[in-house]
Amino acid sequence: MAVEVAVPVSSDADIIGARTQARQVASALGFTHTATTLIATAVSEVARNIIVHAQRGSVTFERLESNGRHGLRVIARDSGPGIADLARAMEDGYSTAGGLGIGLPGSRRLMDEFVVDTAPGRGTVVSMTKWLS
């Protein structure tokens, strides 16, 4: 497992930077144009969550290889307030920030694997993976 690149996220321009980076990494790994778009869209959502809820954080891209399968893991990390009610945050339409409440559940649908590690006061780590089919 090799760290490809880490992108700091602290402004709304960085959201564009994170998804551009997602596109480059995914495309270099051999993902189709459609899969690359799904990944870039999910990255945009988790990067925006960092800005809205924690103001700053980072998005890291890792190349995966497991049992002959190749994939891309995206890790969005922040030291913000954390998520008090993760089960509700994973429901469509639940938002504490006046958004559409689609960021986390929507990103989960765009990716193959999706794990959130969070607790109040401990920040949030979203780890999401797409496998090359």
Place this chain on the structure above:
Amino acid sequence: MSVPILKQGPNLIASIQSALSDEDLIRLRDNLAAQVGQYRSKGVVVDVSPLDVMDSFAIRTLRDIAHTTKLRGAHTIVVGIQPEVAFAMVQLGLALEGVATALDLEEALSTLGALPGAA
């Protein structure tokens, strides 16, 4: 990067040129709402074909543009959503409900020209 807005007869055409930040999208929404009043426009076309990602914020802002301009008396049509972007929007769970779309500018202008009251 700001979005140029062209006045063409009774319509306004906003041609997005490249990826937009959240701030750019908000500015586009506000400029369109203001110009619809200034020019008494009846139709608005927003061309999103250069966008290779439309996330929830972009989709929400486009929806806001359509609803805001409607309250100002103009009909908005979003054109040029790329096929893979459309697929991602469906997966994400946001498909621009209640907003008119067309494949391209030509189709949108022909739809706007056929609306009652069009010049």
